[in-house]
Amino acid sequence: MTAEPRRWTRDNWPIAAAMIQYPNIMGDGRSVQDQSVEEWAETLADVVDAGFTELDPTDSWLRLADLAPVRLESFIELVHSLGLTIPAISTSRRSVIDAEKGDEYLAYSHRVIDTAKTIGAGSVSFGFFEPLTEAQKQALWFWTVDGAKNPGDSDIWNKAVRRIRELGRHAEELGIEVSLEMYEDTYLGTAQSAVRFVEEVGLPNVGINADLGNLIRLHRPMEHWQEMMAKVAPYAKYWHVKNYTRTEDPASGVIVTHPAPLESGIINYRAAIRMALAYGFSSPFLCEHYGGDGLSVCASNRDYLRRILPRDQGHQP
Incomplete structure (x- = not known):
């Protein structure tokens, strides 16, 4: 069973706020998982005040899949009472091939899929990135320090393909x-x-979250964003969007990046989105931004997306 093609315009395209600006552990040591509905409401009021009608709880803030059914129901009732919906659920740093917790995260990922169905979300996002190292936590921008790397091991690659295929079939x-x-x-x-991986998984409902921002922010040589987008556009699904400035000095080899609004960074999202639309892209967006008042920058990015998305549904196949 696959979802019917969605037909959206710039006026109603789901554009969610990420919750990466908000910690999972509060100042008093309590987890957001244990907060009261009233405390959740205080946080979500920021999202509403920023003009969002969609959010992705992002499990770095709240693990919906680990809430007891009555708590999940209370959270969703709160979300709806605030005029919000959840079009997608993203996971962060819970890799199903993690050397220590891969089996645990695989079971968790299945719960995420079931939870998405329960709450009416049509998309889930998974990744193979692992928890930040201590050195990354100490850095101003964590991406300037190398983190964990997936092993160059064909057996682990194949295990990753099998596990994502398992999740894909469930979804x-x-x-x-x-x-x-x-x-x-x-x-x-x-x-x-990324293209090789999804092709090996071989399921039509499994695609690529073309979060090119995760790559162009690195202080290392990088394939041009346009070349990357041309390769992944046919496979694009639920899409985390963020942007960065990037300066390269060929003489010294110095590369410097910094978070930027979508319309101001090095990735031309007007062009990137048109590439994806040409292949029938019809998935939600998630606005992310690191540094400063990330939620307000995300709100501006949402407005930018609404200006450049199609006026009508004619782009759909």
Whole structure:
């Protein structure tokens, strides 16, 4: 079973706020998992005040799949009471091939898919990136320090393919799409590798989360964003969007990047989105931004997306 093609315009395209600006552990040591509905409401009020009608809880903030049924129901009632919907659920740093917790994260990922069905979300995002190292946590921008790398081991690659195929088949039965997040030094760390991976998985509901921002922010040589997008556009599904400035000095080899609004960074999202639309892209977007008032920057990015998305449904196949 696969979902029916969605037909959206710039006025109603689901564009969600990410919750990466908000910690999972509060100042008093409590987890967001244990907060009251009223405390959740205080946080979500920020999202509403920023003008969003969609959010992705992002499990770095709240693990919906680990809430007891009554708690999940209370959260969703709150979300709806605030005029919000959840079009997708993203996971972060819970790789199903993690050397220590891969089996645990695989079971968790299945729960994420079931939870998506329960709450009416049509997309889930998984990735192979792992928890930040201590050195990354100490850095101003964590991506300037190398983190964990997926092993160059064909057996682990094949295990990753099998596990994502397993998740993909589960999701397919429920009419949900699976989007695999591009991230450095993982099996989705280049456009070529990401395409190879989803082709080996071989399911129509499993595609690529073309989060090129995760790659162009790196202080290392990088394939041009346009070349990457041309490769992954046919496979694009639920899409995390963010942008960065990038300066390269060929003489010294110095590369410097910095978070930027979508319309101001090095990736031309007007062009990138048109590439994906040409292949029938019809998935939600998630606005992310690191640094400063990330939620407000995301709100501006949402407005930018609404200006450049199609006026009508004529682009759909």
